[in-house]
Structures are given as structure tokens and as C-alpha cells.
Amino acid sequence: MSRGSETRDRIMDVAQDAILAKGFDATSIEEIVANAEITKSGFFYHFKDKNALAHALIERHIVIEDEIFDDLEARAKELSDDPLQRMLIGLKLLAELLDDIPDGHPGCIVATAAYQDRLFDKDVREANLRAVLGWRQRFKRQFEEIAKLYPPKEDVDLAALADMVSSTVEGGLVMSRALNNPAITSEQVMLLRSYVKLLFAPRMH
Amino acid sequence: MSRGSETRDRIMDVAQDAILAKGFDATSIEEIVANAEITKSGFFYHFKDKNALAHALIERHIVIEDEIFDDLEARAKELSDDPLQRMLIGLKLLAELLDDIPDGHPGCIVATAAYQDRLFDKDVREANLRAVLGWRQRFKRQFEEIAKLYPPKEDVDLAALADMVSSTVEGGLVMSRALNNPAITSEQVMLLRSYVKLLFAPRMH
DNA sequence: TGTACATCAGTGAACGCGCGTTCACTGATGTAC
DNA sequence: TGTACATCAGTGAACGCGCGTTCACTGATGTAC
Numbered sequence: 001m002s003r004g005s006e007t008r009d010r011i012m013d014v015a016q017d018a019i020l021a022k023g024f025d026a027t028s029i030e031e032i033v034a035n036a037e038i039t040k041s042g043f044f045y046h047f048k049d050k051n052a053l054a055h056a057l058i059e060r061h062i063v064i065e066d067e068i069f070d071d072l073e074a075r076a077k078e079l080s081d082d083p084l085q086r087m088l089i090g091l092k093l094l095a096e097l098l099d100d101i102p103d104g105h106p107g108c109i110v111a112t113a114a115y116q117d118r119l120f121d122k123d124v125r126e127a128n129l130r131a132v133l134g135w136r137q138r139f140k141r142q143f144e145e146i147a148k149l150y151p152p153k154e155d156v157d158l159a160a161l162a163d164m165v166s167s168t169v170e171g172g173l174v175m176s177r178a179l180n181n182p183a184i185t186s187e188q189v190m191l192l193r194s195y196v197k198l199l200f201a202p203r204m205h
Numbered sequence: 206m207s208r209g210s211e212t213r214d215r216i217m218d219v220a221q222d223a224i225l226a227k228g229f230d231a232t233s234i235e236e237i238v239a240n241a242e243i244t245k246s247g248f249f250y251h252f253k254d255k256n257a258l259a260h261a262l263i264e265r266h267i268v269i270e271d272e273i274f275d276d277l278e279a280r281a282k283e284l285s286d287d288p289l290q291r292m293l294i295g296l297k298l299l300a301e302l303l304d305d306i307p308d309g310h311p312g313c314i315v316a317t318a319a320y321q322d323r324l325f326d327k328d329v330r331e332a333n334l335r336a337v338l339g340w341r342q343r344f345k346r347q348f349e350e351i352a353k354l355y356p357p358k359e360d361v362d363l364a365a366l367a368d369m370v371s372s373t374v375e376g377g378l379v380m381s382r383a384l385n386n387p388a389i390t391s392e393q394v395m396l397l398r399s400y401v402k403l404l405f406a407p408r409m410h
Numbered sequence: 411t412g413t414a415c416a417t418c419a420g421t422g423a424a425c426g427c428g429c430g431t432t433c434a435c436t437g438a439t440g441t442a443c
Numbered sequence: 444t445g446t447a448c449a450t451c452a453g454t455g456a457a458c459g460c461g462c463g464t465t466c467a468c469t470g471a472t473g474t475a476c
Contacts, residue, residue: 003439003452021323026230028429040430042453050430107320114382115317118226132383154399160392163380167393171376175368177319178337187365188372191400194359198403208419208472233462245463247420255463 008046011036016057020107024054024116051121054113058127061109062134068097069138083145084200090142091193094169095186104182111170135166150200168192213251216241221262225312229259229321256326259318263332266314267339273302274343288350289405295347296398299374300391309387316375340371355405373397 014035018027029050033043047053076089098105113120113128120128139162147158172185219240223232234255238248252258281294303310318325318333325333344367352363377390 007452020320023228023230023321023324025228026321026324029431030429038452039454041432041455044431045451045453110383111316111379112320114379115225115312115320116228116231117382119228119231128383129385132380153403156396156399157392160389160396163384163389164393164396167373167376167380167389169376170379171372171374174316174319174375174379175337175372177322178315178333179368180334184365184368184372187362188369191361191365191369194361195396195400195403198358198400203408212419234464235462243419244421246422246465249464250418250420 007036007038007042011038011043011046012053012057012060015053016109017106019057019112020109024050024112024119051124054120055124055127057109058113058124058131062127062131065131066134069135072097073142082149083142084150084196087142087146087196088193091165091189091196095189095193098169098172098186098189099183101182104176105173105185107173107177108170111173132166136162138162139165146200150202152199154199156199164192212241212243212247216243216248216251217258217262217265220258221314222311224262224317225314229255229317229324256329259325260329260332262314263318263329263336267332267336270336271339274340277302278347287354288347289355289401292347292351292401293398296370296394296401300394300398303374303377303391303394304388306387309381310378310390312378312382313375316378337371341367343367344370351405355407357404359404361404369397369400 011032015027015032018031018035029040029043033040036043047056072090072093073086075093076086079089080086110128110131113124117125117128136159140159143158143161168188168191169185172188175188176182176184216237220232220237223236223240234245234248238245241248252261277295277298278291280298281291284294285291315333315336318329322330322333341364345364348363348366373393373396374390377393380393381387381389
């Protein structure tokens with residue numbers, strides 16, 4: 001990695017921390033460059049303007065999340081051939097992952113962008129939409145595989161169920177921040193897991 | 206209602222709209238007073254500073270939400286004596302209520318405050334915590350009544366389940382904003398309802 | 411009922427500070443011939 | 444291998460604008476005697 005892209009990453013790390021704690025507008029370039037230890041003009045060498053920073057943060061978030069979920073799926077695949085079992089394992093692994101972050105998960109940049117969308121240009125809003133639609137697609141595919149083998153006990157829309165995964169994490173993050181309790185998010189993921197189990201798992205007589 | 210508190214309410218309405226769309230810091234007092242049709246100094250007659258506005262918005266939100274949920278509980282109580290049925294009716298009514306808002310629910314001020322907490326003083330953060338703890342208490346009481354009659358099929362913590370109601374709405378609001386689709390939140394509430402049903406309702410053989 | 415004073419609900423002008431952005435410049439590294 | 448030029452990754456100073464907040468003031472309404 002070149003010297004330049006190291007600096008760029010450092011700017012983004014520092015910016016993301018501040019944005020998740022205070023919001024986008026309240027995070028000044030001045031404070032970002034102070035923490036990233038460069039000058040203001042250095043910031044503008046890497047980003048055309050402040051909106052470009054938001055855009056870059058969301059694009060990076062998409063890549064990182066995809067890697068995380070790919071990894072969880074791969075690990076679940078090693079442990080079971082059954083799509084329902086894989087989903088239940090994947091959700092457990094996700095809960096563990098959320099619990100293993102010291103000081104708790106800092107929050108989701110997509111949620112921040114969603115709640116501040118009038119601040120951003122079309123590019124940023126589209127990137128945010130793509131992020132959420134990507135997650136929907138991923139989980140919908142998995143639920144379709146499950147539903148083929150295990151007819152759900154309630155009539156549910158599988159796209160809505162796929163959204164429930166993201167929604168549970170996003171809601172959990174809001175709650176964990178409001179309650180100042182990092183454990184909340186994984187708790188909510190485990191409740192989602194319980195629902196998936198009750199919805200698809202065959203009844204034991 | 207006196208002339209003064211009408212103006213105060215108008216300031217808060219206008220401010221809340223803007224804050225939910227752009228965040229707290231990006232919403233200037235200048236813009237608030239322009240839309241509320243008073244002068245800047247008029248704003249400072251009603252609110253000591255900008256933080257006091259945030260505090261007032263959260264306190265008002267708590268009162269309004271409590272009224273809404275009291276009303277939903279009362280309507281459900283008229284329709285059934287069974288606590289599980291009442292919860293299922295209540296969640297259905299909540300979904301309908303969310304669907305009936307033209308242009309969709311604008312979002313939750315508690316979520317905004319949670320994601321911008323470094324901006325606010327202790328008063329505001331405490332008010333936000335109280336809001337969320339209030340919801341937990343309300344729903345926990347209802348789930349305890351249900352669990353007394355219907356043993357849950359999975360081992361769940363009833364406080365976490367109570368949080369799931371708020372978490373589902375908060376997550377749904379984030380998703381509906383990101384997807385620009387107002388229907389998402391009620392969909393998620395209906396999935397929560399499906400979970401509650403599977404978790405508590407006795408099996409039909 | 412009249413008068414004096416207090417409170418309510420604001421107005422208007424001014425303040426200083428910090429913000430995002432621009433611009434001319436620079437030293438170090440990379441590339442072509 | 445040496446030289447010329449280009450690109451990379453920044454620096455430093457300056458800009459004008461908008462922000463939150465303060466302050467002295469004011470007209471309308473309410474209250475005490």
C-alpha cells in the first residue's frame with residue numbers, strides 16, 4: 001500500500017469514528033485532520049469535498065461488510081450442509097462477532113447516512129441504497145434455499161425476512177447506543193435466530 | 206393554549222422535521238426561525254440554547270409515544286381479554302398506524318439523538334435513556350403476562366424481547382429511510398408479530 | 411374604575427469564532443530517453 | 444548512468460460566509476390596590 005492510500009485510510013478511520021459519535025455535519029474537517037495528523041489541504045488532496053468523504057466511507061463500508069458476511073457464510077458452510085443450520089450458525093457467529101468488539105460496535109455509517117440524507121448528494125444516497133439492497137439480496141438467497149427444504153410455518157415474504165436481518169442489526173445498534181449497553185445488538189440477533197428457528201425448523205413430536 | 210406555547214410548539218415541529226432529515230448540528234436556528242416565522246431572538250426566548258431544544262424534543266416525544274401506546278393497549282383490551290391476543294392485536298394496530306402516515310413515518314428523534322450523542326449534554330442523553338427504558342418497561346410487563354399463561358417455546362429473556370419491539374421499529378425506520386420505502390417499518394412489525402405468535406401460541410395438533 | 415407595575419412574547423442589531431473551500435507553492439519519488 | 448520532466452502527496456495562508464449567542468429594548472397583556 002502506497003504512502004498516499006495509507007493517509008487516506010487514516011483520514012477515513014478518524015472521520016468515521018467522529019461521524020458515528022456526532023453526525024456528519026458536526027464533524028469538522030479541521031478536527032479530522034488534527035486527529036489524522038495532516039493539514040487541511042492534505043484532506044482536500046484526497047477528497048474533492050466533504051461529500052466525497054461520505055461517499056468513500058459508504059463504499060468502503062459495503063466492501064468490509066461483504067467480506068465479513070462472506071467469511072461468516074464460509075465458516076457456517078464448513079460446519080453444516082443444511083441451509084437452515086447454516087443460517088442458524090451464521091447468526092450465532094454474527095452475535096459472537098458483535099460481542100467480541102471491545103467497547104461495542106461503534107454503529108453503522110449507513111444508518112447515519114439514512115438519518116442525515118438531506119445533507120448528501122445523489123451519489124451518496126445511491127451508494128447507501130446499494131448497500132442495503134446488497135444485504136437484502138444476500139439474505140434473501142439464503143432464505144429461499146431454506147424455504148425450499150423447510151416450508152415456513154407462517155406466510156412470510158422472504159425479501160422482508162431478508163431485510164429483517166439488516167433491520168435487527170440496525171435497530172440493535174440504535175438501542176445499544178441509546179441504552180449505552182453494547183450487549184443489546186447481539187441479544188437482538190439471537191432473538192432473530194430464535195424466530196428463524198421457530199419459523200422453519202420442523203416440529204419435534 | 207397560550208400564544209407563547211403555540212409558538213414554542215411550532216418551533217419544535219419545524220425543528221423536528223429538519224433534524225430528522227439532516228441531523229441536529231446541520232439544522233441551524235436560522236432555518237428553524239425562518240420556517241417558524243419568528244426572529245432568532247424569539248427562539249432564544251423559548252429555549253435557553255440549542256441543547257435545550259433537543260431536550261424538549263425528546264421529552265415531548267416520550268409523552269406522545271406514551272399516549273400512542275396507551276391508546277393501542279386500550280383498543281386491544283376492548284377486543285380481547287387474553288394477553289397474547291392483545292399483544293398480537295396491538296402489533297397489528299401499530300403496523301396499521303405506521304402505514305397510515307402519509308409519506309411514511311419521518312423517523313425517531315431518539316434514534317437521531319442516539320447516533321449524535323456526543324453533541325448533547327448529560328440532560329439530553331439521560332432523557333433519551335429514559336425514553337428507551339420506558340418502552341422496555343411497558344412491553345416487558347405485557348410479555349410477562351403472556352408468559353404466565355403461555356410458556357414460551359424458546360428460552361428468551363423477556364427484557365430483551367421487550368427491547369425487540371423498540372428495536373424492530375427503530376431498525377425498520379432506518380431501513381425504510383435507506384430504501385426510501387415507507388412500507389418497510391410496518392412489514393418488520395408484522396414479522397415481529399409472527400415471531401411472538403410462534404413463540405407463545407400453543408401448537409395446534 | 412383607574413393607575414402602576416410586572417410579566418409575556420417577542421424584535422433588531424451586533425459579536426466573534428469556526429467552518430468548508432481555494433490557491434499558489436514544494437519536496438520526494440517515478441519514468442523516458 | 445545522467446538529465447529532464449511528470450506525478451504524488453502533501454503545506455501554509457487566506458477567503459468569506461453562516462453560525463450560535465448576547466444584549467438592550469418594546470408593545471401587549473395580566474395583576475394589585
